[in-house]
Amino acid sequence: MGGEKETFDTSDLNASLPAAAAALSAEDRAGLVNALKDKLQSLAGQHADVLETLSPNVRKRVEFLREIQSQHDEIEAKFFEERAALEAKYQKLYEPLYTKRYGIVNGEVEVDGVCDEPASENTVEGKEPDAKGVPDFWLTAMKTNEVLSEEIQERDEAALKYLKDIKWSRIEDPKGFKLDFFFDTNPFFKNSVLTKTYHMVDEDDPILEKAIGFVFCFCRFVLLF
Template identity: 80%
Template structure:
């Protein structure tokens, strides 16, 4: 097998293998090479069993296959160019959507009708489409699983989501634009995926997210638990501790491949699952949410019985800070995730 063939094997590894160390990937490539060599030997044996006339026919078929493969290569090249062309054509439509959603422009036929504010004590002019992106995200089953009730306050300030293709290194970038809000200082949060391109099957190399600058006490990826002291304890003050919690904003702190190559199989598998799950979220935002946000907002994009898979974040009981109640909430969330067969086995380490 040539060096080029070995290189192609490295590129063609499944997405999960991208989470392995260089040494482990090399071992996997060698294993695949051995299997392919065995298959090549079987291929030669098959040809030798054919009669001369049938073998000639197979050789002609192989030439036809080569012509097909050349055409397929051109197809992938032209498809990439076509996607880039239409991405530019979409941009003016996305701009119009942004202006309407955020109340920058008015549409024909709308009036200056006022509505009561959240406190119900005064009338205010309702601009744009409130909670547009949050609602659209919660209608998508993959994204709905990531959004906790605590996230909803911050997602109300989400104004727009965009994506762009990167060429060097290959991959794509997601940008989340926020109004000034009481949760974090950033106005733009980004997530960049670096890919190794294998035409139909891009392979994730790594993902990089924005470090969120949380305001004091507003970090949504951590929560403070309070536990009442035991009866008779001299210390009457509640015991507090901080722990990581589920949040959509963990998306901006993606799992990373450790620098230490000495990683056991269980940890490697867990890391692969987390990286795959993270990439699935990014792909859903790029391929489904951004181009069809209006249809997700209205619910038209939900197919078949996907409504049954959506969960209401409003059904959970209010928290009073007691550790036992927080534990019950975590158990319920884990149970719901198990029913949905969620791939991600653990959450990223908090960046607060």
């Protein structure tokens, strides 16, 4: 350290500005960048000034603590690497279960113990005859989820009745994941698959950078959400 003040590389600060800054004028953006540069340099100076107020012995202890933190970060990086490999391993083990679920939900596979009887014999007074699979499975799952239930509006339900499956998959460049929503033929849109992609700033925390929504293809126009 030797009393030298730390500096920050701010050469690519323009590229790091949030998307909202794109709406600013060139002059305003330049002012914002300069303000951020000044703030970063100020923080760097404050950091160095604090260390300079410490006695030599305390400063040595602080330096040693920083080395410990560096070792911790190296171990943590290995943890995240191994965790990613473990998640990938178990994702493959989950896939056969998801395939079975798809078959049962959509009436392509029958489970043991279900009798293949005429609909008239299964009909209870005042009730509809047995349907194939599990009707409205995904709509019901979403509406009974504490988080998703708040997002499902009444106008969404008619379309979600045609939802056949949801698949999650990781993406590497950029880091993140995507959700594929598979729909049966329906009167609302032509797409059989709708995809929602999530780009993460930090996949381990995780911190969302941005989400890319669906493109719905209707008979007369296309809407981007």
